[in-house]
Amino acid sequence: MSRPFPYTYISCPCADTPVPDPARKRRSRESPQKSPQKPPPERAITDRDKKLSAKEEEQGEDEDEEQTFDPRSPRSNFSLYPPEQLLYCEECHQIKCSRCITEEIVSWYCPSCLFETPSSMVRSDGNRCGRNCFNCPVCTSPLAVSTIENATGNGPQQGPWVLSCGYCLWTTLDIGIKFDKPTNIRSQLQKMTDSTPPAALDRSRQASRTFGDLKHPLSSYASIDEQSNARGCDPEQAAPKEDAGAPPMGTDARFAALKNFYRAQISETSNSPNDHLSSEFGFSSPGALNRLMSLYTSSSRLSGLYGGSKKPKSKPPVMREALTASEGLHVAPENNEKDIIARLQSPECGWDGMASVDQRATQSPDARFVDDLLPLPVLLRTKRAKRCKSCKHILVKPESKPQSTRFRIRLIALSYIPLPTLRPLAPSSSSALPAMAPTSDLNSLPPLRPIHILLTLKNHMFDPVRITLATPPVTPGRVATKVTVLSPQFEIGANSDVWDEALQGASAPLTSDSRSAALRGVPEAGKVWDKGRNWTTVVLEVVPGTLPGSSAEGGDGNPNTETNDEDVLAVAASRQDEDVLEIPVFVHMDWDADAQLDQQNVGKGSKPDDKVTRELAYWMVLGVGRIQPSL
Amino acid sequence: MATLKPPTNTHRSSSSSSHSSGPPKAPLKADPTATIADTVVFQGRYLVTIGAGTVIHPRAKFYAYEGPIFVDDGCIICEKAVIGAPPTSSRSRSPSPSRPPSTSPTESGASTPEPRKEISTRISYFVTVGPLTTVEPGAHIHSSATIEALATIRRGADIGAHSKVCSGCEIAAGGSVAEWVVVYGQGPGMRRKRARGVKEMSPAVVAASQVAQAPLPGPAPAGKVIEDARLMVLQKEREVLGRMLVPAVGGRKK
Numbered sequence: 001m002s003r004p005f006p007y008t009y010i011s012c013p014c015a016d017t018p019v020p021d022p023a024r025k026r027r028s029r030e031s032p033q034k035s036p037q038k039p040p041p042e043r044a045i046t047d048r049d050k051k052l053s054a055k056e057e058e059q060g061e062d063e064d065e066e067q068t069f070d071p072r073s074p075r076s077n078f079s080l081y082p083p084e085q086l087l088y089c090e091e092c093h094q095i096k097c098s099r100c101i102t103e104e105i106v107s108w109y110c111p112s113c114l115f116e117t118p119s120s121m122v123r124s125d126g127n128r129c130g131r132n133c134f135n136c137p138v139c140t141s142p143l144a145v146s147t148i149e150n151a152t153g154n155g156p157q158q159g160p161w162v163l164s165c166g167y168c169l170w171t172t173l174d175i176g177i178k179f180d181k182p183t184n185i186r187s188q189l190q191k192m193t194d195s196t197p198p199a200a201l202d203r204s205r206q207a208s209r210t211f212g213d214l215k216h217p218l219s220s221y222a223s224i225d226e227q228s229n230a231r232g233c234d235p236e237q238a239a240p241k242e243d244a245g246a247p248p249m250g251t252d253a254r255f256a257a258l259k260n261f262y263r264a265q266i267s268e269t270s271n272s273p274n275d276h277l278s279s280e281f282g283f284s285s286p287g288a289l290n291r292l293m294s295l296y297t298s299s300s301r302l303s304g305l306y307g308g309s310k311k312p313k314s315k316p317p318v319m320r321e322a323l324t325a326s327e328g329l330h331v332a333p334e335n336n337e338k339d340i341i342a343r344l345q346s347p348e349c350g351w352d353g354m355a356s357v358d359q360r361a362t363q364s365p366d367a368r369f370v371d372d373l374l375p376l377p378v379l380l381r382t383k384r385a386k387r388c389k390s391c392k393h394i395l396v397k398p399e400s401k402p403q404s405t406r407f408r409i410r411l412i413a414l415s416y417i418p419l420p421t422l423r424p425l426a427p428s429s430s431s432a433l434p435a436m437a438p439t440s441d442l443n444s445l446p447p448l449r450p451i452h453i454l455l456t457l458k459n460h461m462f463d464p465v466r467i468t469l470a471t472p473p474v475t476p477g478r479v480a481t482k483v484t485v486l487s488p489q490f491e492i493g494a495n496s497d498v499w500d501e502a503l504q505g506a507s508a509p510l511t512s513d514s515r516s517a518a519l520r521g522v523p524e525a526g527k528v529w530d531k532g533r534n535w536t537t538v539v540l541e542v543v544p545g546t547l548p549g550s551s552a553e554g555g556d557g558n559p560n561t562e563t564n565d566e567d568v569l570a571v572a573a574s575r576q577d578e579d580v581l582e583i584p585v586f587v588h589m590d591w592d593a594d595a596q597l598d599q600q601n602v603g604k605g606s607k608p609d610d611k612v613t614r615e616l617a618y619w620m621v622l623g624v625g626r627i628q629p630s631l
Numbered sequence: 632m633a634t635l636k637p638p639t640n641t642h643r644s645s646s647s648s649s650h651s652s653g654p655p656k657a658p659l660k661a662d663p664t665a666t667i668a669d670t671v672v673f674q675g676r677y678l679v680t681i682g683a684g685t686v687i688h689p690r691a692k693f694y695a696y697e698g699p700i701f702v703d704d705g706c707i708i709c710e711k712a713v714i715g716a717p718p719t720s721s722r723s724r725s726p727s728p729s730r731p732p733s734t735s736p737t738e739s740g741a742s743t744p745e746p747r748k749e750i751s752t753r754i755s756y757f758v759t760v761g762p763l764t765t766v767e768p769g770a771h772i773h774s775s776a777t778i779e780a781l782a783t784i785r786r787g788a789d790i791g792a793h794s795k796v797c798s799g800c801e802i803a804a805g806g807s808v809a810e811w812v813v814v815y816g817q818g819p820g821m822r823r824k825r826a827r828g829v830k831e832m833s834p835a836v837v838a839a840s841q842v843a844q845a846p847l848p849g850p851a852p853a854g855k856v857i858e859d860a861r862l863m864v865l866q867k868e869r870e871v872l873g874r875m876l877v878p879a880v881g882g883r884k885k
Binding site: 172177194370 | 822840
């Protein structure tokens with residue numbers, strides 16, 4: 001794990017929920033009132049709680065829910081998150097990770113000019129800013145619009161404008177382009193590079209404007225004859241445009257031409273009047289599939305039952321490919337490659353004149369040289385709202401305005417679950433334990449030496465919380481580390497006003513007592529280490545296990561019986577980062593919350609003063625450090 | 632800004648300073664119109680020449696241990712730039728104290744190549760050297776070049792006129808950068824030729840106008856105008872700086 005020691009992760013419970021999402025959605029659609037029949041977490045937790053408090057965890061592990069969380073298992077990679085990345089759903093009363101939420105886009109905006117792009121414009125603009133924001137095609141830094149008339153001294157702020165890069169000093173003069181106005185540079189550039197031929201331009205405009213009108217007459221050819229007629233006149237139509245001297249179209253224009261051509265081909269080759277292939281849904285509509293299926297079944301039935309005695313089947317018309325340049329055909333020029341090679345070898349091009357792969361990735365596919373690169377409009381960014389996948393409750397909703405960084409709704413998990421922090425307890429000189437190892441370096445913990453770790457839980461709720469911690473006595477995996485929570489049950493104060501602490505400080509003997517205990521420096525079983533207004537610190541005693549390194553060398557020598565591939569894989573997988581000491585800790589918290597509407601779902605023991613007891617339980621993983629390979 | 636002062640008389644003393652206990656103070660021949668901050672360090676045994684109108688910002692360091700350093704007119708040397716190499720980091724080749732420094736200060740344009748021992752470092756006209764850059768001995772930076780912050784010019788490198796070494800880039804020892812070239816990226820970086828004359832129009836635009844049978848847009852001016860504008864701005868910056876500083880030093884309030 002990439003975080004420095006010590007770290008804490010919290011496991012999102014979604015990994016344990018065996019119900020995949022669509023299934024859950026379906027079920028909830030069928031019976032929205034009934035909760036899914038997964039085991040209700042509260043009951044399991046209370047069972048578990050009892051067992052844990054009785055310290056008989058190993059005996060009662062029948063259900064899946066009761067298994068100890070293993071931070072090393074491959075599955076847990078997908079459920080462990082740093083606490084600050086988690087969200088909390090107030091409807092489900094569950095921790096939500098990034099896999100149990102759905103995202104929806106609130107707004108698109110340009111990160112450079114911070115203007116919001118309406119969602120209807122996003123596609124037509126190609127996800128890029130439609131204003132003046134451009135990135136340098138050479139070095140990707142933002143380009144500035146600047147005048148070049150001041151340089152020649154003709155007048156203030158008049159005349160041609162260029163885009164210039166402040167970093168690599170690229171300007172549009174490098175590609176011989178200047179702009180007449182300082183505004184709407186994107187449309188100016190588009191006009192310059194728009195290589196749609198005038199005829200094709202008209203046609204495409206017509207197609208886009210009167211889309212249905214253009215297609216319906218074509219798609220309503222009822223018979224083959226009409227179709228053949230249509231095809232007969234097709235070359236005549238194409239012939240006048242087919243002048244060999246026509247300059248090649250640009251990429252965009254060619255794409256548009258090809259698109260038009262194939263659309264026309266589809267409508268021409270569909271021979272039945274009630275054919276829906278060429279309707280506005282196209283091939284991807286469900287009607288198209290229906291028609292295809294019926295076509296296959298009917299033809300097989302016809303040929304199977306009636307042989308050839310039926311009326312002669314007409315040959316289905318065949319779609320042809322583009323033949324002329326106006327249809328989008330692009331024939332490679334004769335000496336194209338030779339020209340390119342000659343240009344490569346010319347001294348003024350050289351290596352530096354070639355566009356790099358990164359530069360070409362966002363340019364037109366024909367761009368090979370630095371001189372072919374065009375300035376790139378800035379890519380848009382999005383603001384996204386997040387919803388709980390199971391109850392569709394909104395968890396995060398940012399302000400839609402790009403200028404604002406505020407959130408309307410933001411239910412982060414840390415306002416509901418205590419923030420765990422970890423630090424080693426420095427051994428005091430008057431320590432009663434002589435075998436206490438110096439815990440200065442968490443990256444090399446000596447094995448078999450007990451160390452003490454302080455785990456602080458900080459409450460951010462406005463209600464006091466009762467916490468029960470439970471750990472397996474021995475960590476799972478091959479490195480058996482003994483872990484003991486010295487005071488597994490404790491309470492954390494409410495996140496009340498800061499002044500409360502100051503006012504209580506004079507008359508609170510408890511805190512001063514615990515402070516003195518902290519000064520004494522002897523961790524005692526059953527006592528919390530320290531306590532503040534909304535936080536509590538407890539001590540974990542950890543005895544790191546020995547690595548199987550030296551002993552496993554011998555162990556590796558004899559696994560002749562271990563021929564199973566999975567075992568070998570498991571061994572290999574466990575070898576990596578095996579020395580990392582991670583302690584799974586089960587946290588169960590309950591608190592008395594104000595009763596809300598969904599009282600019957602959550603509340604169990606109703607308190608007299610309109611309070612309900614809420615519960616939440618989850619696994620967390622404490623990354624303590626690395627164990628030394630040897631003593 | 633307040634620490635920037637025009638050169639005082641002690642700065643202009645062209646005789647070698649007294650060999651006290653500290654590091655040897657390099658003899659300095661600065662033009663009276665140059666602006667040199669108080670905290671600029673001049674060390675070494677060879678002459679450091681500063682041209683007219685040059686601005687040297689505080690805590691720049693000049694180590695003239697291996698040869699003379701020439702900074703021509705109109706340059707800007709920014710904070711903490713290091714020109715030359717301190718004797719410890721030089722290749723343990725301490726200059727012989729018997730050898731006298733080249734006390735004959737030639738004109739700033741002429742070069743005094745002393746090929747055997749002295750390695751002269753030269754920064755030509757209108758060069759901008761950014762903060763925290765390192766220009767090692769023997770480097771030659773031609774006129775109107777720009778060295779950005781944290782760049783490193785190794786020994787004997789040659790930076791052509793109107794070139795730019797972007798921040799963090801490193802020009803290897805003995806390497807050369809041609810004229811009108813930008814070195815950008817990281818480390819050795821990538822290179823790009825700047826537009827100097829009138830470039831032909833982008834093929835996309837040419838093709839578009841051919842297809843549309845529209846006349847080509849008017850030819851763009853030569854790329855040189857951008858560089859002219861940049862140099863004008865630099866010139867203005869130096870002038871304004873000089874105007875801001877001189878009254879402050881003179882004690883006249885406005």
